[in-house]
Amino acid sequence: DVTLLDGALRRLAELAGGQPDEPGAGAAGGAAYGLAALWGARIVPGATTIAELVGLAEALVGADVVLTGEGRFDETSLTGKVVGSLLDAAGAAAVPVGVVAGQISGTVPGSVSAAMSLVGLAGSVDVALNDPTTWLAAAGEALSRQLTRG
Template sequence: MRVVIAPDKFKGTLTAREAAEAMALAVHDRWPDAEIRVIPMADGGDGTLEALGGANRRDTVTGPLGRPVRAAWRLDADAAVIESAAASGLVLAGGRDANDPWAATSRGVGELIALALDAGARRVVAGMGGSAMTDGGRGALDALGDRVPFRPGRVVVLTDTTTAFTDAARVFGTQKGADAAMVERLTARLETDAVEWAERFGRDVREVPRTGAAGGLSGALLAAGAEVVDGAAHVAEVAGLGEALRGADLVLTGEGAFDATSLAGKGPGHVLALAAAGGVTAVVVAGVVADDARARGVVSVAEVVGIRRAFQQPAEAVRVATARALAAIGD
């Protein structure tokens, strides 16, 4: 029995690797001789750094509300990986209620990219996601100074959304603490930013898919010469997920909250698409499952063990839920 285990993080409880290890325990119990390949997944949001090798550096940069923060990132020879959430994350701002959606800045992300370039990185992979700001990338571009525009292939931006630049506030503003009036103010500012980036770099990003990630930061970086790609597809390719699935009998994936959006650009959705294309049986083990995502082979941890246990003992809860899912699969 060859089993590939490729979950995303269970946000707030387990990293992708921790979730995978819990699932692996259940697989070993079910099939002691199973050949298991663990591939932690991510889609460009927080958890991307871990999936692409983990941090080996920490530096002080500007946080989302202007206060200094220590941000983890990775430099391996001439390749770097950073996460926007590490410098400008909503969690660093204190969450939705404590955030200042107008003042929140992407400057720290620009500082991380600058640190990577100045350290000799010839390629910087920047994950978008979990951000506090909707500043159109202005803070990041200010921090980068004369390092922009980028040379082709120098910066690759990973996103998990196809939202366009000028829709960033309408789609994500509320979860960053913006009310209806603030969303309109932010949208107007994004329109102004887009005009300025087009005049400065010669690229109009207003309606380009994926440019609304991280409050428009992905669009600003695209205008400045970065490449913007599907984050889950990039992580899967680097991790060798497609190759691992060839000849596999089963793939397990999952995340903290599984819903219809999980199938559109998120890590588990990409795993499921690759499994379907390769004819590999797939099982989803998720913390909670929305009604619009219920299907055969999709198991909710909260429904198996109860919501309290799912949060208090997340690894054990995932193991138990995985065992329940595997019990439904024939030998």
């Protein structure tokens, strides 16, 4: 089914006159792609644009720490997503970063001062999902200890 649907979406893109392989036209950019192809909207990097709109660079000046997270922290977190963009900005401002994620896979980059996985703390996905408030609080306590040691 995926192959069939992918082919149909590619055909729709051809009919709409857009460029389905351009950055921002992937799964997460589906609405943006439609707006660009059909109505001439511009596709811009979301994380960078939002950081500029909210004044992230200015907010990092004098910050003691940045805390961020997502459901799953992995190598894709560093490729155009909000977390990766935030890590870059915090690194440029020399602000330590703590990451909390439901799951962490792969190597955590050196730009992260401390990282906590809810599943790692809880012992399993089911336990973490059944009581996320408890495990988020535990992650906060653990991050606090790790970040204040340095």
